Amino acid sequence: MDAYVLQMEGITKAFPGVKALDNVSLSVKKGEIHALCGENGAGKSTLMKILSGVYPAGSFDGNIMIEGKEVSFRNIRESQEAGIAIIYQELALVPEMTVGENIFLSNDLMKKKILNWNNLYAEARKWLDQIGLDIDPQRKLGELTVGKQQLIEIVKALTKHAEILILDEPTAALTESEVAVLMEILQDLKANGVTCIYISHKLNEVMRLADSVTVLRDGRTIDTLSVSDITEDTIVSKMVGRSLTDYFPYEEHEVGDEILRVKNYSFHHKTTGEKMADNVSFMLRKGEILGVSGLMGAGRSELFISLFGGYPGKKSGEVKIDGKSADIKKPSDAISAGLAYVSEDRKRYGLILGMEITKNATLAGLQKVMPRGLIDASLELKEAENITHKLNLKTHSLEAEVEQLSGGNQQKVVLSKWLFTNPKILILDEPTRGIDVGAKSEIYKIINELSQQGVGIIMISSELPEVLGMSDRILVMSDGTISGELPREEATQERVMKLATKGRENHASTISG
């Protein structure tokens, strides 16, 4: 039983400015299901990219041994040849091709000069049968549900004679019944001697499925445990057990009257019609900083984009701003109601990269620099200068294109744009993602100042210390619902994590119970 099929030792990987992995070790026994847990950014994906050759040998330090033999992969192909297959969250399949074509996409069967289609589909049938999938291999892949597509990915991996199967958040997009099928298949594979590394945020699944679990935190291995000896709580405490070393300048400030109330809010996916948020209710006060925590895929960003009028799907429920009910159909409605939304993806949703700083800064409040119905360029420059100066934006010219700025300064331009509209409610989605420490603390300072001026602030963040350090109150989301609410005094990393990792079933039982 002690034969390790995979040993990674002393893995250290640095990106410019960040040490993503620091002396990480991972040992996986043959034929087990080994879970890999950790917060967002703990280094799980980086570690798996090293194992699968995405980051080639030489770009990191440390050894990888497969069945006791040291290996060094220069690319993905070499890791595949060694029996490693990785299934990413985003599927690497071609929707327009048939199931059979997808299964053998990078296989020799597809590389012959003349394809023998009958043979290919017969082979595909055989593999599908082997894991008990009743899918016609000649169907177009795009017609299958996401869950089924995920299973096709697994079949594809098996055809490459994968001995180590890595699944990165495989159940994020699956329904309950699909999860059950997946688990059954994984158990079968295990019985056939396939080793599986299972990355998941959903601890209930980990407890149900895995034999052992390795916890990563901040790029280090914290512990490897046998699942039979522990409870979910053990994992949670290992995942978050760090002290608040970062500096969060929380300042006592007055919290005023209610400014926003959302009642029984639900909305649907624009194409599939699936419910993205279910009966969400919460409120926000003047000058309050409301943290919103939850794991990736919990539906936080989508919820607030929808509230802001930027999501096209159907929606229902009640939104009240300053006690008056607000009907927000499009972002311009939200802006005139006093809302501002700083997106998590500033390059995609926040900035016009090829436009000057000045023009980006005034874009959402252009009417303010149009005194006689025409843009007054001097006034515009003046206003842009004022607002960016307040945010301590560093640039040699406000006429420079935003593209040329660093991440932190770009974020300040986005903030400028929204502060220029004088919002009553400011929604910040991952406001410090991808920016350096100095700019971070400046942004925290700005948030504090705004709350002192009475702006209600909603701060969505995946960084727990940030949420705990800055918020007056914390909402935790899981699977499109609010799974809990904690006041500042009661909030701990463990409690937030526990609420965030509630699976769907657990959640259902807390509601009914």
Add this chain to the structure above:
Amino acid sequence: MRQQSADEPAEKKSGLSFKFNMQSYALVVALIMIVLIFGMLTGGEFLSSRNLSNLFAQMTVIAVLAIGMTLVIVAGHIDLSVGSLAGLTGGIAAILQVWFGWDTVWSVMAAIVVGALLGLWQGWWVAYRAVPAFIVTLGGMLIFRGILIGISQGQTVAPLNDGFRAIANSHLPYWAGYVLAVVGVVLLFFSAWRNQNKREQLGLMIEYPVKIYGKLLVYAILILLLTYMLNRYNGIPVPLLIVIFFGGLFIFISSKSSFGRYIYAIGGNEEAAALSGINIKRNTLSVFVLMGALAGAAGVILTSRLNAASVSAGEMYELDAIAACVIGGTSLMGGRGNIVGAIIGALIMTSIDNGMSMMNIETFWQSIVKGLILIVAVWIDISSKKQTSAA
């Protein structure tokens, strides 16, 4: 490297504006070189008053189309139908006048209104039905040409009234030309002075007066010189005035109105623009309406110039207009472009046609040279961008 340098506060603010202007200067330098080369090869004939007058009259239709095309491309779209649309609207104006006896004003209005309505129709498909503009306007190109052939029954419609013919074939009296030129120069200086004052009041950085007024002085000399040259022949051609009018109007719209700003934002990043509260659909629709109206105006000029409407009028003009925009620095990716550049681009394209035909070079060479210039212009643009971002 460029990223870091932008973050560091520099001592002078003028550094960047100089670099920014380099691109527009490159265009002017290219134009001057083309003019000089043709001037030498034709023994000065290219630069004669008569030929300059011809040149400006010739470029009008493409220039008017290129002005509208700049907006379309900046918004992230394309319009392949403008050649057919100019042909159709010009044909409608001619038919109304020649067959139905409408007077010039009403026929011109009808052409522009039909252009705007057909632009509205295309814009609706693009903005509200999300059909790619390439497809909608490719369809439009075929449809409009088909309608033109249908309503004109395949005939050439001619001749037009004197008033209609005058639109593209008359010239300003000499005195009026000089008055206009002087008024233009005075306005230039006045607006620069007012702008400086305003910036000073607001406590903004002011550029060196020598630099600003020096630049204006060069413009003033060019304007007066050109007026003098044109006055040596027949005077300033009215079609050139039409280009200046539309050019000025659309420069104003693109820099002073929220609509103008919004289309740059939409073309630059549609998702970010939408989340900033910009109505993507309505603004996109408006761009196509304006393009249609300008195609109507171009159609009128075309018909007037030829004193006839034919079924093949305006064929391939859409490509000349797009090429003019691209040579003028408009990015097909959207979000970048300017109208002055597009007009200069149209002038470059026309100069090549004009200069080569003066040298009695066979017409097929014109296409070849224009094609090469288009490719090289874009290549220069791309490689200069790469260099600055890698430097």
